[in-house]
Amino acid sequence: MPLRRVTIHDVARAAGVSTTTVSEALSGRGRTAEETRERVRRVAEEIGYVASAAARSLRLGRSGALGLYVPDRTVGFEYYVQLARGAAEAALSHGMALTLVPAWDNVEQLRALHIDGLIVADPAVGDPVLHVLRSLPVPMVTVEIDLDPSATPVGVVHADHLGATAALLDHVAAAGATSIAVLAPGDETAFGEQVRRVCADRDRVRVFDIPLAYRPEDATAAVDRALAADSDALVLIPDGSAIVALHHLQGRGIRVPDDVLLASYVDGPSLQIARPRITAVDIDPRLTGEAAVQALVDVVVSGHKGAIETRVPAVLNERESTRRG
Amino acid sequence: MPLRRVTIHDVARAAGVSTTTVSEALSGRGRTAEETRERVRRVAEEIGYVASAAARSLRLGRSGALGLYVPDRTVGFEYYVQLARGAAEAALSHGMALTLVPAWDNVEQLRALHIDGLIVADPAVGDPVLHVLRSLPVPMVTVEIDLDPSATPVGVVHADHLGATAALLDHVAAAGATSIAVLAPGDETAFGEQVRRVCADRDRVRVFDIPLAYRPEDATAAVDRALAADSDALVLIPDGSAIVALHHLQGRGIRVPDDVLLASYVDGPSLQIARPRITAVDIDPRLTGEAAVQALVDVVVSGHKGAIETRVPAVLNERESTRRG
């Protein structure tokens, strides 16, 4: 019952060549005659040869797996699921696996994961798990800039938050807002820091604090503060918080967009499910995941030297929550 | 700079024993003197030895990775994220990695993942990717029963949907509902099939169809049909649909719970964020993920024979959406 696995030796025997030739023919390295190469490929296919990842890893000293660490927030699931999907697909298309890295602070066990590279989504200053992860001897790419001064990732992929925030504020202003409240997290992430920088440059825009890993009460409290300050437009930055705000506003009998305008930063399916649909900036998380994998592959397998920076585009999705009339 | 890795030979030399002894001491197999065992452990720790996963895999013929496939739905993210987290943690605590399996239908590439076992979340009859996955030569555990007759997973972990549905319906009835509309998916999943079975046994309970992978319009349409049939309580089965329904009801000016009662089947953070908070049955997805990994580990590493069935508990979380007065 447990059939012996088909090895490269079987292919070699069946094709009448050496294992060296098989290896070179299949990988495209070395100098093999085109005719031989073709024959070997056909034979391999025929007898169902799949190279052993273990043997290859052992020889190459690479595990063939990339790790993905996503922080343990209470919200923002949609974003991370899509990010993970994009990353997993990109990894597989490069012949690598994407391994989920749990929020674990035991170095021993994390080392046992044997990954060749690590993707960290939304690194936050002070995350203890992240601190441990940084001590792993593998290259790391962050999605969004890591503000920790001790961090030296080999790559960063991030959206143009400066531009996107500006576009969002312009849009809300154009929609008739005269006093805009931006509910933003602090500067423990580059994201929050950049948003705040844009806001600081503008008149009639005030920033209200909302924790990065917020509880619903945090969000509603921030909304109340903004309303008390006579804001007529609310821009919610953290993923998922716009929904909370909408519920809260509707609970208080405040109409959107008639009484106040509402916009979100991070887009996602739930914003299109909500009524009214909520205006948001779409930063495609799948693309982001793919880019992160690409950067890591460049470093790990292609041996790229030096830092890699990838920018993913942001698109403003204008919806009913900022449309009056 | 690229330091040579610390191997078992280094440990052997440093401890003055053979590699055999090191291997046996660290793994606890074989018959090693307790004193030697202790010394080897200390030395290994000291010089920072981490066994090579690749070498071990090669020798053992196991990759040390479990795969997780989650269907590509438009909703239900929270559930799957928690499931994945639980599974990843459980896997790591067994010294294995959890690999994300993308929704890909290329057998070649999927084989290249080299996983020892596969967890499939919510198998749906007719899923083409699932069909391909079944042809992989690895044991498979499903979360929820696979209704496909050609499916023969080695394990199933599922909640007591029969009991949970009954409890939910009882609760809603006790809260004052006289005509309960249950919005449930069809019987392409065991989940839907079981819910329908419970409903069929009851008076004053009608079932309305809602696709498993629903778009928001599908959900709102089903809600409208239920309301047109004079229902005074809505029980939404698919994950995430209760939120859509709540938005829709509020948009139509219908108050919850005053005008109609609302309850969800799958619980999640967003149901506690909503206003009013929505009653739901909590089936802890983390526990579910852990159980799935446990079953797979039993089969793959401990060589368990025969089918494994694990039941995870369900708890009714009563909230404001079904509380009148």
Place this chain on the structure above:
DNA sequence: CCTCCTTGTCGAAACGTTTCGACACATGGT
């Protein structure tokens, strides 16, 4: 003293790749 069993240790083979260096042969220039 010889045999038998137990206990602790070890040498060496095997797992399946990739790749270095060598070899054989052909080609073309001197």
Place this chain on the structure above:
DNA sequence: ACCATGTGTCGAAACGTTTCGACAAGGAGG
């Protein structure tokens, strides 16, 4: 004829584990 160069192929070593079978030492029982 000889050498230099280029092309296609291959043997064998190496990657780091686990484990089978063997061996030595020590006691128990005859």
